[in-house]
Amino acid sequence: MLELVTERLLLRDFTPDDIEAVHAYAGDSEVCRYTDWGPNTAAQSQAFVDEMCAASTAEQPDSMTWAVTVAGNVVGACSVTVTSREHRRGVMGYVLARAHWGKGYATEAAAAVLRFARGDLALERVEATCRPGNVDSQRVLHKIGMQREGLLRSHVLIRGRREDSLLFAAVG
Numbered sequence: 001m002l003e004l005v006t007e008r009l010l011l012r013d014f015t016p017d018d019i020e021a022v023h024a025y026a027g028d029s030e031v032c033r034y035t036d037w038g039p040n041t042a043a044q045s046q047a048f049v050d051e052m053c054a055a056s057t058a059e060q061p062d063s064m065t066w067a068v069t070v071a072g073n074v075v076g077a078c079s080v081t082v083t084s085r086e087h088r089r090g091v092m093g094y095v096l097a098r099a100h101w102g103k104g105y106a107t108e109a110a111a112a113v114l115r116f117a118r119g120d121l122a123l124e125r126v127e128a129t130c131r132p133g134n135v136d137s138q139r140v141l142h143k144i145g146m147q148r149e150g151l152l153r154s155h156v157l158i159r160g161r162r163e164d165s166l167l168f169a170a171v172g
């Protein structure tokens, strides 16, 4: 998978050595407060890393997830999935370890993946969803130029509870 370089970050493929860093954020209940996965068990984090390592060798994957690194350390992940090649549409997401919130890393990584999605993948509509209570994530989406389009009612099942999502998108 292509590496993405920003001012402070390198977005690269996951490697088997990343398990500890992945579990540090994916096993954190505060990080997973609004996510439809986690908090992970150690086995679930291992399965995620295994899946990412296997996926990174695919020729033309529909789904790409980068390890977000700062000075060689994995601090989170950022992904884009092509949901329709025909309609040039995709969806993106991100997560960051709590120790690295408030530094602008999520915005920097998400902007790089959005640029990649629009450029290399030629997507003309890139969507993201987040929970209405996830104000930090909404700020990230605004900062990378996405617009809020609406409320998806009862959109996801999170740890047994149905939750709404806000829909954001960047078009053109």
Ligand SMILES: CC(C)(COP(=O)(O)OP(=O)(O)OC[C@H]1O[C@@H](n2cnc3c(N)ncnc32)[C@H](O)[C@@H]1OP(=O)(O)O)[C@@H](O)C(=O)NCCC(=O)NCCS
Residues within 6 Å of the ligand: 030, 031, 032, 033, 034, 035, 093, 094, 095, 096, 097, 100, 101, 102, 103, 104, 105, 106, 107, 108, 129, 130, 131, 134, 136, 137, 139, 140, 143
């Ligand atoms: C959502 C999430 C990624 C947001 O992370 P974050 O660190 O708050 O987001 P940013 O990278 O935009 O950084 C935010 C702050 O860093 C500060 N900052 C510090 N140094 C900075 C710099 N050099 N450049 C830019 N911002 C900087 C800014 O003040 C900014 O706050 P602002 O929006 O008030 O301007 C994080 O809370 C997270 O991982 N949550 C759990 C998983 C999750 O919910 N994922 C999204 C699912 S939809």
